[in-house]
Amino acid sequence: MKNLNYLRISGIALALAGLSMILIENISVETAKVLVPVLIIASGFFSYLFSSKNSHFRLAKQYHLIQAIGLTTCGLLVAMLPQSLEDFLTYIAYFVLLSGFLEFSFAFMVLNMKIKVINWGMLISRFVAAMASFISAIVLLLNTISNPLTGLLIAGIVTIIGGLSIVVFASKIKHADPTNFAE
Numbered sequence: 250m251k252n253l254n255y256l257r258i259s260g261i262a263l264a265l266a267g268l269s270m271i272l273i274e275n276i277s278v279e280t281a282k283v284l285v286p287v288l289i290i291a292s293g294f295f296s297y298l299f300s301s302k303n304s305h306f307r308l309a310k311q312y313h314l315i316q317a318i319g320l321t322t323c324g325l326l327v328a329m330l331p332q333s334l335e336d337f338l339t340y341i342a343y344f345v346l347l348s349g350f351l352e353f354s355f356a357f358m359v360l361n362m363k364i365k366v367i368n369w370g371m372l373i374s375r376f377v378a379a380m381a382s383f384i385s386a387i388v389l390l391l392n393t394i395s396n397p398l399t400g401l402l403i404a405g406i407v408t409i410i411g412g413l414s415i416v417v418f419a420s421k422i423k424h425a426d427p428t429n430f431a432e
Contacts, residue, residue, distance in 0.1 A: 252302040256313075256419040259295035262288045263320070264412030270405030286328035292412070293320030308362060312355050319347060338393040338400045342386045345407055349382025371421065378414060382407075 266288035273281045297317035300310050323344040331337035356375040359367060385407045392400035 252299055253419045253423055255295045255299035255302065257416050259292045259299065259320075260412045260415030260417075260419065262292040262295065262412070263415060264409045266292065267405045267408030267410075267412060270401055270408060273401060282328075286324040289324035289327065290321050293317045293322075293324060296320060308355075308358060312351070312358075315351060319344070319351065334397045334401065335393050338389060338397060338404055341404045341408070342389040342393065345382050345389060345404075345411075346386035348411065349379045349386065352376075352382060353379035371418075381410075 266285045269276065269281050269284045269288065276284070294317070296313050300313035300317060303313070304310050323340065327337055327340050331340060352375045356372055356379065359372055359375075385403070389400055389403050389407065392403055
């Protein structure tokens, strides 16, 4: 796959958005209200660039294009709609839930395609990521109601993990044999 730096930057931007959530008291709420959406949108933009540079890998292109649309939409929504911390956390929880559905769908798309070689480790990690996203979204929603500050910490941690998983994925596919991805 080409232009893995776009994918790495996408992951780093998402992880920085999560870090901004955790450090909100140190960087001020006003700064975080701007920084978090901008970083999420930047993550979506770089995911889109990665998608557009890898059009010969249809499944990867589709996945990262959907990811780009989701990240950009999430960034725009959290920039414009939340009227409170609880609203913000609810949008983040829904985004985490949708990310889980995307991971789950991607894994099943791989199983239904005629790919020469399936990387079972990567496929299983997609199913695990989907389940972790589902559980994280539920925990985040429950904490949003009971203790929004704890919810913010959880949202930050989940977002950092999501960003770092993109960076790790980029390093795993760096040396992958492109013929294994032929469809």
